[in-house]
Amino acid sequence: MAKMAASVVTESGEDVFRKMFKFYKRREPPPDLREVIDFSSGAASGGKIVPFKLDQAAVSDQEAACVGLRPIRDWRAFGLQGYPGFIFISNPFLRGSQAFWVRQCLKTYSQKPNVCNLDMHMSPNDTQDIWARSVQAIRSPISFKRQPKTLLERLRWVTLGYHYNWDTKTYSANSYTPFPADLHMLSVRITAACGFPGFTSEAAILNYYRSDSSLGIHVDESELDHSRPLLSLSFGQSAIFLLGGPQRQDPPTAMFMHSGDVMLMSGPSRLLYHAVPRILPAPPQLATCLEELSCALALQMGSVLEPVSEEDWDVCSRYIQSSRVNMTVRQVLGPGQIFPLQTDDKHRMVGCHDDANSGKRKRTCSDPVGTVDT
Numbered sequence: 001m002a003k004m005a006a007s008v009v010t011e012s013g014e015d016v017f018r019k020m021f022k023f024y025k026r027r028e029p030p031p032d033l034r035e036v037i038d039f040s041s042g043a044a045s046g047g048k049i050v051p052f053k054l055d056q057a058a059v060s061d062q063e064a065a066c067v068g069l070r071p072i073r074d075w076r077a078f079g080l081q082g083y084p085g086f087i088f089i090s091n092p093f094l095r096g097s098q099a100f101w102v103r104q105c106l107k108t109y110s111q112k113p114n115v116c117n118l119d120m121h122m123s124p125n126d127t128q129d130i131w132a133r134s135v136q137a138i139r140s141p142i143s144f145k146r147q148p149k150t151l152l153e154r155l156r157w158v159t160l161g162y163h164y165n166w167d168t169k170t171y172s173a174n175s176y177t178p179f180p181a182d183l184h185m186l187s188v189r190i191t192a193a194c195g196f197p198g199f200t201s202e203a204a205i206l207n208y209y210r211s212d213s214s215l216g217i218h219v220d221e222s223e224l225d226h227s228r229p230l231l232s233l234s235f236g237q238s239a240i241f242l243l244g245g246p247q248r249q250d251p252p253t254a255m256f257m258h259s260g261d262v263m264l265m266s267g268p269s270r271l272l273y274h275a276v277p278r279i280l281p282a283p284p285q286l287a288t289c290l291e292e293l294s295c296a297l298a299l300q301m302g303s304v305l306e307p308v309s310e311e312d313w314d315v316c317s318r319y320i321q322s323s324r325v326n327m328t329v330r331q332v333l334g335p336g337q338i339f340p341l342q343t344d345d346k347h348r349m350v351g352c353h354d355d356a357n358s359g360k361r362k363r364t365c366s367d368p369v370g371t372v373d374t
């Protein structure tokens with residue numbers, strides 16, 4: 001791979017990013033993962049991982065605990081040489097608190113008025129309560145073998161706040177529902193600790209990955225204010241994340257994202273191309289931590305976390321045994337900024353959610369630049 005990354009376009013004329021995407025997506029023979037950076041262990045860093053200095057005074061221990069985070073001084077935060085503005089925090093969550101956020105992603109944020117992929121071809125009545133319509137089947141011992149799939153198993157994306165329009169690749173004032181207060185609070189605390197006070201969570205895209213899902217090469221540029229960071233939170237199974245350059249064909253760096261890991265793309269890294277070619281089982285030492293997600297958590301006064309019932313956790317833990325959920329939280333508008341009357345096509349996101357199993361793209365992806373061969 002190192003040899004391949006040396007030039008931007010290979011002999012076959014295929015760009016290096018696309019080639020690496022295919023390399024890591026490949027099943028047979030399985031790809032060599034030795035060059036994938038693992039922030040949890042420091043593996044394959046090649047000296048590229050550097051410590052990142054957090055603003056410890058920005059968030060008190062109690063404020064951190066209220067959203068399920070460890071004291072800031074205990075976080076393991078890193079930067080990556082060659083990627084100024086890219087910040088990686090290796091699972092800053094308190095033991096047991098990820099369960100709450102997983103439950104929010106599966107049970108709460110999937111509810112109306114939020115928008116999801118199923119709304120694209122089903123009536124609002126039929127997508128009314130994805131969780132309630134799915135739990136019984138998921139809890140039955142033969143559920144994962146059974147056909148047809150539950151709505152929860154068919155969920156691919158949910159949008160919050162300003163709902164991203166996959167066709168026009170824009171946000172608009174006309175398509176907005178209140179952003180969840182708990183997720184806003186989590187986002188504000190993380191971004192403040194990373195040196196970005198006053199972050200306003202205005203939109204989020206939640207991606208639900210099954211073991212054979214991937215996310216194509218794209219850049220998130222539809223937001224109108226790129227001076228605000230893009231915050232990414234991952235739960236469940238692990239993923240390989242490819243972080244590229246400002247040009248689509250620039251060679252990317254591969255890294256693992258495990259459950260609880262947090263990433264910020266800010267400054268010069270805010271508009272870098274990236275992709276998720278592969279979902280992988282959580283490594284054994286982290287898988288035990290996933291099983292422990294339901295352990296009782298001492299809740300602080302003022303905490304946004306609520307206890308997760310055993311029944312709910314039973315469904316969540318079955319789901320994340322084979323799935324990954326990622327939330328990207330975005331500030332769309334700068335202070336005092338408003339949407340232009342007519343949004344134009346320069347704010348485009350070329351991401352597309354591949355589902356290798358269905359052979360169909362779950363997101364409209366009209367720009368061929370964003371298309372990834374599967």
Ligand SMILES: O=C(O)CCC(=O)C(=O)O
Nearest residue numbers: 205207220276326328351
């Ligand atoms: O799943 C991930 O880690 C990345 C998600 C992403 O890039 C996006 O939603 O724009």
Ligand SMILES: [Fe+2]
Nearest residue numbers: 219220274351
């Ligand atoms: Fe993205």
